[in-house]
Amino acid sequence: MLKWKVLVALTAVFITTHISAAFLPPVQSKQGMIVSSQRLASLVGQHILHEGGNAVDAAVAVGYALAVVHPCCGNLGGGGFMTIHLRSGKNVFINFRETAPANIKPALFLKDGKVDRQLALHSYLAVGVPGTVMGLNTALKKFGSLSLQQVMAPAIKLAKQGFILSHGDVNILRRYTDDFRKQPNVAAIFLPNGQPLQVGQRLKQPQLAHTLEAISEQGSRVFYHGWIAQEIVQAAQKDHGVLSMQDFVRYKVHVEKPLECHYRGDQILTGPPPSSGVIICEILKTLQAYPLKNLGFHSALATHLNAEAMRFAFYDRNHYLGDPRFVKNPLKQLLSAEHIHSIRQQIKPFFATPSSQIKSNIQLIANNPNTTHYSIMDAKGNAVAVTYTLNGLFGNKRIAGKTGFFLNNELDDFAIVAGAPNLFKLVQGKANLIAPNKQPLSSMSPTIVMKNNKVYMVLGAAGGSTIITSIVQAIENVVDFGMNINMAINQPRFHMQWLPDKIYYEPFALSADTQATLRKMGYQLQLGAPYHTKRWGQMAAIRVNPKTGAFEGANDNRRPAGLAVG
Numbered sequence: 358m359l360k361w362k363v364l365v366a367l368t369a370v371f372i373t374t375h376i377s378a379a380f381l382p383p384v385q386s387k388q389g390m391i392v393s394s395q396r397l398a399s400l401v402g403q404h405i406l407h408e409g410g411n412a413v414d415a416a417v418a419v420g421y422a423l424a425v426v427h428p429c430c431g432n433l434g435g436g437g438f439m440t441i442h443l444r445s446g447k448n449v450f451i452n453f454r455e456t457a458p459a460n461i462k463p464a465l466f467l468k469d470g471k472v473d474r475q476l477a478l479h480s481y482l483a484v485g486v487p488g489t490v491m492g493l494n495t496a497l498k499k500f501g502s503l504s505l506q507q508v509m510a511p512a513i514k515l516a517k518q519g520f521i522l523s524h525g526d527v528n529i530l531r532r533y534t535d536d537f538r539k540q541p542n543v544a545a546i547f548l549p550n551g552q553p554l555q556v557g558q559r560l561k562q563p564q565l566a567h568t569l570e571a572i573s574e575q576g577s578r579v580f581y582h583g584w585i586a587q588e589i590v591q592a593a594q595k596d597h598g599v600l601s602m603q604d605f606v607r608y609k610v611h612v613e614k615p616l617e618c619h620y621r622g623d624q625i626l627t628g629p630p631p632s633s634g635v636i637i638c639e640i641l642k643t644l645q646a647y648p649l650k651n652l653g654f655h656s657a658l659a660t661h662l663n664a665e666a667m668r669f670a671f672y673d674r675n676h677y678l679g680d681p682r683f684v685k686n687p688l689k690q691l692l693s694a695e696h697i698h699s700i701r702q703q704i705k706p707f708f709a710t711p712s713s714q715i716k717s718n719i720q721l722i723a724n725n726p727n728t729t730h731y732s733i734m735d736a737k738g739n740a741v742a743v744t745y746t747l748n749g750l751f752g753n754k755r756i757a758g759k760t761g762f763f764l765n766n767e768l769d770d771f772a773i774v775a776g777a778p779n780l781f782k783l784v785q786g787k788a789n790l791i792a793p794n795k796q797p798l799s800s801m802s803p804t805i806v807m808k809n810n811k812v813y814m815v816l817g818a819a820g821g822s823t824i825i826t827s828i829v830q831a832i833e834n835v836v837d838f839g840m841n842i843n844m845a846i847n848q849p850r851f852h853m854q855w856l857p858d859k860i861y862y863e864p865f866a867l868s869a870d871t872q873a874t875l876r877k878m879g880y881q882l883q884l885g886a887p888y889h890t891k892r893w894g895q896m897a898a899i900r901v902n903p904k905t906g907a908f909e910g911a912n913d914n915r916r917p918a919g920l921a922v923g
């Protein structure tokens with residue numbers, strides 16, 4: 358550690374740490390705050406809070422509304438996680454991740470001994486049993502105060518009466534015109550008269566409205582035991598799928614405790630496996646020993662330390678984490694002082710560690726293997742962070758029969774074969790191997806940060822593997838660099854995930870000097886995400902101003918259709 362102290366003393370002399378930049382201030386309110394990636398869904402949440410609902414009621418209403426107004430990512434056909442802090446002080450994590458069908462086998466995905474990427478992403482073989490409907494309904498029943506009919510009414514209205522498309526909405530829909538054209542029932546909704554939808558046009562979804570009405574009247578049963586499951590099973594049988602009614606009937610959500618850790622005195626509540634909250638904790642705990650503030654925002658040294666902490670933590674993620682009902686996740690060991698110390702010992706001040714040289718020091722005890730985030734707080738003291746997903750944008754791009762909603766391609770989050778990279782180029786091993794009735798490991802980690810036992814931040818991200826590093830950088834930007842929440846989530850980001858052995862960076866994230874220094878340290882740099890977009894992720898975050906108690910909400914400019922509203 359001494360070498361670091363000397364280095365910091367030197368850099369502190371030269372680097373100005375006060376950051377002020379021309380960002381809009383966050384949206385402020387004392388009555389409550391909703392941030393989601395589609396403005397109409399945020400307004401639904403606001404309406405529910407106005408009606409006297411709590412943050413959980415609003416979260417369920419926003420979840421259903423996003424399934425209508427943000428069909429790429431908001432969903433009924435996917436799954437996710439919800440982290441809740443209740444005003445009573447109780448903390449809850451709801452796991453409604455998709456589950457693999459009982460008849461899944463890795464061999465089904467292989468062609469000539471290799472994973473067929475088309476099958477893994479664009480067929481019914483990719484579909485896990487969706488968890489969203491049971492997840493939202495469970496949250497409402499346990500922690501909400503309004504009826505299912507009350508919270509679903511706005512979503513049903515939006516689907517029935519339609520909504521006017523903005524530029525941000527159309528930008529997302531336009532990306533998949535060719536895929537929509539291949540499926541007549543998808544084209545009938547999203548390519549009226551064979552043409553892509555235009556800004557200003559009204560999108561009505563009567564089939565989806567019918568599905569939502571059935572859920573609103575009959576609850577989860579119609580989805581898991583009734584005609585909705587039957588439609589999905591029938592469609593799956595015609596397109597490589599192995600889903601059965603039994604898979605739907607057997608589906609369960611898990612109501613658990615969030616994973617906890619501390620960063621510079623603040624308490625972090627985040628997702629236990631199959632979420633990746635422990636990796637956020639591992640990165641932050643590693644970084645805690647270094648004076649990032651003095652090193653400077655996105656300076657070569659601060660970037661190096663972050664990248665190394667990310668590299669070691671992703672190595673652990675990709676080797677040890679998986680569905681806790683199938684593998685033992687060594688959570689205590691990953692966050693132990695010894696393990697974090699050993700990571701710091703291996704980080705060299707001026708050189709990148711080649712990913713190929715990392716060795717494990719975790720002894721496993723008996724081995725039993727497109728997204729959207731929204732954040733909500735109410736004035737009563739409840740906070741909810743939800744990340745849910747179809748995996749790819751519009752999932753597997755399929756809608757079963759007349760159900761009106763897209764299905765996920767979540768099974769690609771497994772290692773179908775150990776070492777075969779997935780959509781996010783994650784190279785994962787045995788713990789996350791695909792298996793019947795198992796949940797794939799996820800990067801989604803809805804997170805709540807507590808300061809002095811009060812909610813301080815509610816945040817989370819979309820973006821596959823970059824979710825983890827986006828959340829880490831947002832927390833650092835607030836805690837270490839003193840940014841407001843809007844600046845914190847809208848800064849350009851960088852990302853490292855062990856393999857491929859590269860730092861990925863967004864435009865303007867790293868100056869030319871920083872890039873040159875990092876290259877000299879041995880890093881390979883690549884502009885854009887591991888999955889070929891220049892900018893990545895979508896965050897929706899709230900910070901409670903410790904001085905005024907006001908909620909400060911911020912939407913991510915990367916999803917301009919979104920809105921923070923108080």
Ligand code: DON
Nearest residue numbers: 727728748799800819820821
């Ligand atoms: O659960 C996961 O880690 C991925 N299925 C998330 C996908 C995602 O974030 C895509 N989004 N933009």
